[in-house]
Amino acid sequence: MIVQKAFKYRFFPTDEQAAQLANTFGCARYVYNQALELRTTAWQQEKKSIGYHTTAAKLTEWKKEPEKAFLSEVSSVVLQQSLRNLDTAFTNFFEKRANYPTFKSRRGRQSVRYATNAFTFRDGRITLAKQSGSLDIVWSRPLPDGAQLVSLTVSRDTSGRYFVSILVETVVKPFKRAKAEVGIDVGIKTLATTSQGEKLENPQPLVRREKRLKGLQRRLSRKVKGGANRKKARLKVAKLHAKISDTRRDAIQKFTTKIIRENQAIFVEGLNVAGMVQNHNLAKYIADAAFGEIFRELEYKAAWYGRTYLPLDRYFPSSKLCSSCSYLLDDLALSVREWDCPACGAHHDRDINAAINIKRAGQYLLKSTGSGARKVTPTRYERRRSA
Ligand SMILES: [Zn+2]
Numbered sequence: 094m095i096v097q098k099a100f101k102y103r104f105f106p107t108d109e110q111a112a113q114l115a116n117t118f119g120c121a122r123y124v125y126n127q128a129l130e131l132r133t134t135a136w137q138q139e140k141k142s143i144g145y146h147t148t149a150a151k152l153t154e155w156k157k158e159p160e161k162a163f164l165s166e167v168s169s170v171v172l173q174q175s176l177r178n179l180d181t182a183f184t185n186f187f188e189k190r191a192n193y194p195t196f197k198s199r200r201g202r203q204s205v206r207y208a209t210n211a212f213t214f215r216d217g218r219i220t221l222a223k224q225s226g227s228l229d230i231v232w233s234r235p236l237p238d239g240a241q242l243v244s245l246t247v248s249r250d251t252s253g254r255y256f257v258s259i260l261v262e263t264v265v266k267p268f269k270r271a272k273a274e275v276g277i278d279v280g281i282k283t284l285a286t287t288s289q290g291e292k293l294e295n296p297q298p299l300v301r302r303e304k305r306l307k308g309l310q311r312r313l314s315r316k317v318k319g320g321a322n323r324k325k326a327r328l329k330v331a332k333l334h335a336k337i338s339d340t341r342r343d344a345i346q347k348f349t350t351k352i353i354r355e356n357q358a359i360f361v362e363g364l365n366v367a368g369m370v371q372n373h374n375l376a377k378y379i380a381d382a383a384f385g386e387i388f389r390e391l392e393y394k395a396a397w398y399g400r401t402y403l404p405l406d407r408y409f410p411s412s413k414l415c416s417s418c419s420y421l422l423d424d425l426a427l428s429v430r431e432w433d434c435p436a437c438g439a440h441h442d443r444d445i446n447a448a449i450n451i452k453r454a455g456q457y458l459l460k461s462t463g464s465g466a467r468k469v470t471p472t473r474y475e476r477r478r479s480a
Contacts, residue, residue, distance in 0.1 A: 097243060098237070103231045103254060104255050105229045106229070106255055113223060117167040118205060120167045121205045123164075124175050128151065149173060168222035170210055182194040201251060202249070205247055208244050209242065209243070214242050217232075236259065243261060252328060267397075268354060271354075273289070273356045274357055274452060275289060276455060277352070277361045277391075279387060281427075290442075293387075305333065306330065306337070349391050353398055358400065358401040358402075359401065362405050362411055403458065405458065411448075411454070416446050416450050417439035420437065422435075
């Protein structure tokens with residue numbers, strides 16, 4: 094099976110490269126914002142919808158204007174890509190997947206995409222269009238043998254670190270069939286718990302760092318707007334943020350790979366996020382906990398390696414059901430981590446018990462829908478249950 098995989102590396106630009114990149118980010122942003130304004134005005138004043146090709150033609154005109162000559166200093170492929178990104182943003186808006194596109198700001202993460210005709214890859218070295226030397230990339234892991242490069246995304250995060258994400262086309266071989274099947278429960282305290290009793294905890298250093306982050310943010314809010322100290326404080330917060338999300342992503346990646354390697358079928362419970370966010374104490378942690386990342390990784394890795402990934406109905410009462418005798422509790426407070434079944438006396442770890450129930454429900458569902466099933470919508474599951 095041929096799949097596209099992204100490999101992200103940090104790199105250290107020379108001063109010259111950094112300046113050229115800053116210019117590229119700026120131009121890509123400028124073109125994006127100009128085209129957005131063009132499309133918005135055309136719609137508001139003439140009820141006319143203009144697409145990528147009109148904006149691309151406009152870009153050619155802009156480059157001929159003396160006051161916009163700076164646009165010629167950067168790769169035109171990158172600028173065209175910026176217009177394509179805008180086009181995608183509009184498509185997402187029209188298809189109700191996203192809000193109306195907004196202007197890009199110079200604050201925040203900057204990124205541009207280089208198609209194959211805007212960089213060279215020779216002897217393991219990457220050189221970007223309009224740059225003289227190759228990038229000093231930290232190859233933290235090798236690219237797969239024989240991988241075809243599809244595109245590069247070059248970015249600078251808010252703490253000033255540079256990354257190149259290399260999209261490659263490569264062949265993945267499915268893993269050998271595994272005997273085990275697993276249910277996974279996700280939660281706030283423990284990010285994920287398997288029916289086999291394994292737990293993915295929030296990485297420990299994060300708890301300490303998150304406390305530090307709170308302090309830093311409080312100090313930041315006291316600094317004078319526009320001052321040099323505020324800028325310094327903001328950079329500190331951004332750096333800590335970056336470290337926290339990197340550590341967590343690493344932990345999630347290792348966890349999901351292990352799950353996929355060891356299990357033939359993976360069952361997860363759809364999470365009722367809306368219900369949980371109403372509780373304000375939890376809201377921050379929900380956003381942080383990256384359940385979406387766990388599910389997303391399990392889903393695509395399952396597809397790559399020949400596994401079955403099956404999310405269940407989100408209203409399935411997995412926590413309140415005794416996995417030994419199927420007794421259903423009326424209520425189980427979030428703070429209760431362990432409990433004894435009043436019917437059969439079994440002692441349960443809250444999360445492992447839930448994961449076992451998820452696994453059973455998943456296996457039942459899989460049997461009744463056939464092994465070809467990868468995904469079952471809640472409504473279908475609901476119907477099956479009430480039948
Ligand atoms: Zn019981």
